[in-house]
Amino acid sequence: MTGETRRPHTGRRRNEAARRAILDVAVELLGGTGDTPVTIDTIAAAAGVGKQTIYRWWPSKGAVLLEAVAERAGADIPVPDTGSLLGDLGGFLRATFRAVGHERTVSVLRHAMAEAQRDPHAGEHMRAFIAGRRAVLRGLLERARDRGEVSPGTDLDLVVDQAYGVLWYRILVGHAPLSATEADALARALTAQVRG
Template identity: 60%
Template sequence: MNRDDPDDDSPRRAHTGRRRNEDARRAILDAVLVLLAESGGAPVTIDTIARAAGVGKQTIYRWWPSKGAVLLEALTGLAGDVVSPPEADTLRADLSSFVAATFRGARAESTASVLRSLVREAARDPHAADLVRTFTASRRDALRALLTRHPNELAPGADLDLIVDQLYGLFWYRFLLEHRPLSGEAATALAEALAGQAGTPPSGPR
């Protein structure tokens, strides 16, 4: 992500000249988070970020390749919050808490603004689009891992990819279109429906 330094942490290499200003880096990422949270999804420009961080634009582009990259790095910290699925003893319980946590995260205005801005950026910046792909893939992996944590509860022919995409599909669909809320009730209903799809049902899978 940086220019040519092999490692920021090991000052082993002979390096004359001024070093990277860590305060500036923090100020930039903090400013991004603040501006994104305040913007409510409205576009946040590079100039605004630089201004808010009290930093020159070049200082941003010296360390990040594009605006989308900055947004993503700022977002990375937030991602961890939603993941952490508590290991429950049934698939249904695990799934339910996962969906609930995901929906809850999107209801937090600060998180929602960041996600919305990231999506908007991805529609324009191919670099940001790649990062969104990486991000969403990691979320799918997390969900898939959760599902396979209860192998004995899974129906033999259960199509996990289909289930995962139904969950995140509905999530993003509602999140972006806002035609219907990502409520706790919806989370429960979705988790129930998908658990029924994945798990060995009372009688048969279909």
């Protein structure tokens, strides 16, 4: 998969290169065609790592997967500052939907969420990841509220739930696309909702 070049040992300290290889391979396999199963054995083999090196640092397969996914997803989603709620929210959701819109990413996130339901360790990672993303979006909304674009008494957490709820619902059920058009529609709807 990767790791053709010999990876040197690092003695009694954790080998960061091995950690990287494991997480990279995990994401690669999760987003793959599905012909290679996403197994601890396949991850270890593709990363050129012993299974024990995985279990030394992660408590379960789900934990590896979730850490790998959480590290990727959410990175590189800029928080725009256009001066208006509709602009900010639209930009943010477009970027989010675009990042998630790839077939591979949808596959990764679907399986990550599934794993989080079975593996308590994965669930913990998932909750932490979700909380992080929610905080970012809530910050965006709070800025708009401070500008007076949100009617007082609006439950911002509920707005956040609606945005991410629609996203995850579509990821998991697959009944509707996740494109820029949909992102804009959602942004307009939520903006109208909070306008008061």
